[in-house]
Amino acid sequence: MTTDHNGSLVNGAWLTKGNVFKNINPAKPLEIIGDFLTASDTAIADAFTAAERALKSWRQTPAPVRSDYLLKIAERIEIRADRIGHDMALEEGKTYAEAKGEASGSAAQFRFAAAMALQPDGATVQARDLKTALLMSRVEPLGVVVCITPWNFPISIPAWKIAHAIAFGNTVVWKPAELTPLTSIHLAEAIEEAGLPAGVVNMLLGHGSEIGQKVLSDSRIAGLSFTGSNTVGRQLGVAMAERGIPTQLELGGSNSSIILSDANLDIASREIANGAYLSAGQKCTATTRVIVESKVCSEVIDRLQVFASTWKVGDPFDSDSVLGPVASLSQFDRLVERLAPIKDFQVVAAKEMNPDNGYFINPRLYKGLDQSNNIFATEIFGPVICIIEAENYEDCLQVANNTEFGLSSSIFTTDMDKALNFSSESESGVVKINKSTTGNEIHVPFGGHKQSGSGTSEMGWAAKEFFTRWKTVYFGK
Numbered sequence: 413m414t415t416d417h418n419g420s421l422v423n424g425a426w427l428t429k430g431n432v433f434k435n436i437n438p439a440k441p442l443e444i445i446g447d448f449l450t451a452s453d454t455a456i457a458d459a460f461t462a463a464e465r466a467l468k469s470w471r472q473t474p475a476p477v478r479s480d481y482l483l484k485i486a487e488r489i490e491i492r493a494d495r496i497g498h499d500m501a502l503e504e505g506k507t508y509a510e511a512k513g514e515a516s517g518s519a520a521q522f523r524f525a526a527a528m529a530l531q532p533d534g535a536t537v538q539a540r541d542l543k544t545a546l547l548m549s550r551v552e553p554l555g556v557v558v559c560i561t562p563w564n565f566p567i568s569i570p571a572w573k574i575a576h577a578i579a580f581g582n583t584v585v586w587k588p589a590e591l592t593p594l595t596s597i598h599l600a601e602a603i604e605e606a607g608l609p610a611g612v613v614n615m616l617l618g619h620g621s622e623i624g625q626k627v628l629s630d631s632r633i634a635g636l637s638f639t640g641s642n643t644v645g646r647q648l649g650v651a652m653a654e655r656g657i658p659t660q661l662e663l664g665g666s667n668s669s670i671i672l673s674d675a676n677l678d679i680a681s682r683e684i685a686n687g688a689y690l691s692a693g694q695k696c697t698a699t700t701r702v703i704v705e706s707k708v709c710s711e712v713i714d715r716l717q718v719f720a721s722t723w724k725v726g727d728p729f730d731s732d733s734v735l736g737p738v739a740s741l742s743q744f745d746r747l748v749e750r751l752a753p754i755k756d757f758q759v760v761a762a763k764e765m766n767p768d769n770g771y772f773i774n775p776r777l778y779k780g781l782d783q784s785n786n787i788f789a790t791e792i793f794g795p796v797i798c799i800i801e802a803e804n805y806e807d808c809l810q811v812a813n814n815t816e817f818g819l820s821s822s823i824f825t826t827d828m829d830k831a832l833n834f835s836s837e838s839e840s841g842v843v844k845i846n847k848s849t850t851g852n853e854i855h856v857p858f859g860g861h862k863q864s865g866s867g868t869s870e871m872g873w874a875a876k877e878f879f880t881r882w883k884t885v886y887f888g889k
């Protein structure tokens with residue numbers, strides 16, 4: 413553990429009091445990483461007071477100056493990327509290599525948002541009315557925005573929300589996930605080191621079920637950007653809608669990859685194993701359903717079985733570990749329980765270890781599943797591939813779209829017509845051709861369709877849509 417603090421950051425000050433919660437190493441659950449402090453009701457109220465006060469000057473701060481702050485934050489993240497990667501692997505369980513990559517990607521998010529802050533903020537148009545000298549529309553920040561983020565990308569998701577929120581002049585109250593306080597503190601420290609004015613970004617530590625309601629009951633909230641589960645997201649979305657507060661929800665998925673018989677099966681299998689198994693399958697974009705044309709189904713299974721049976725599941729710091737543990741005991745228990753019923757089907761790879769020795773779940777490969785299997789009703793969120801056979805491209809497409817989710821999808825084929833058709837017919841927000849469903853560039857929009865998201869997309873040029881609103885100004889002669 414390499415941070416200097418263990419409490420929330422409110423109005424530029426690190427809190428040192430609060431109820432203690434423990435941070436557990438999922439690879440060695442008997443090892444407590446450290447004690448962290450839950451934000452009190454007073455701290456929560458203070459965070460909004462600070463954000464509201466800071467908003468007055470931050471929204472007036474010239475965009476080029478805000479942009480400079482973002483570049484400094486990027487620099488501070490980059491400087492500590494190794495430490496962030498270390499602490500993220502320790503508390504969340506993804507491999508050190510993946511964690512370090514995520515930290516560096518987060519610095520890039522701030523650099524991108526720094527550039528976006530310099531883009532035109534509106535347009536002038538000519539009025540029909542001759543008594544109007546100037547007619548213009550400009551975007552303004554929303555105000556104090558709340559960002560609520562999950563543990564599975566504990567720095568990149570907060571980074572892409574916070575970077576764009578502050579780039580466009582908002583101030584932030586951020587509630588990170590309880591499972592990853594260390595990584596969250598790293599980001600808050602980087603922000604502090606960059607000299608961002610006090611109160612522009614406030615971070616509140618604590619369990620969602622304990623402090624979430626208090627955070628979201630504050631009357632000063634101008635917007636909510638939430639990433640997490642469908643259950644929590646929908647519930648918060650309803651509460652915000654009742655209060656007329658703009659809300660952006662990025663939720664779960666049940667992502668599919670189609671393999672057609674003309675595909676390069678070596679590329680397809682590797683990409684799918686990466687998409688399903690890395691980060692122990694705990695990515696919102698993780699590949700779950702693999703829909704294969706019958707002709708090549710057994711060849712695909714043979715190839716995937718090699719990955720499922722040889723990829724090492726182990727400590728995130730062992731250089732030969734491909735998968736670390738899942739992030740928590742509740743994740744572990746949920747998966748074990750969830751996957752038990754499908755043992756009736758042919759389980760190709762499944763051996764569970766004792767959770768006391770780490771929350772390790774071996775990569776799973778199931779075949780012979782029907783698209784209507786109950787397992788697909790909700791997100792799996794673990795290292796699981798479910799093979800569904802289909803007769804031809806049209807059937808594959810039907811199965812791929814036969815879900816209430818719509819986050820990410822992919823197709824493996826050398827047929828350009830089918831690839832193009834899939835890119836338009838796939839009902840998901842991200843579509844990949846001959847690539848895994850996971851992994852996103854930071855400078856393009858990202859967001860789920862159907863039940864996987866609502867509100868405007870995040871990232872890229874789309875990020876501005878959520879964090880700003882239009883104002884039209886008429887200048888009479």
Ligand code: NAP
Nearest residue numbers: 561562563588589590619620624640641644662663664696
């Ligand atoms: P979660 O349980 O919904 O939690 C998400 C965040 O909400 C956490 O900070 C959580 O706090 C907080 N929270 C929980 N209950 C709350 C309440 N009543 N009021 C306010 N905040 C509350 O999701 P998770 O298990 O952390 O994350 C995994 C989920 O996120 C998966 O479904 C995954 O697909 C989804 N996800 C989606 C995307 C996307 O972009 N579409 C990206 C990544 C992850 P605590 O953690 O402290 O409880």
Ligand code: MG
Nearest residue numbers: 435436503591
């Ligand atoms: Mg932990």
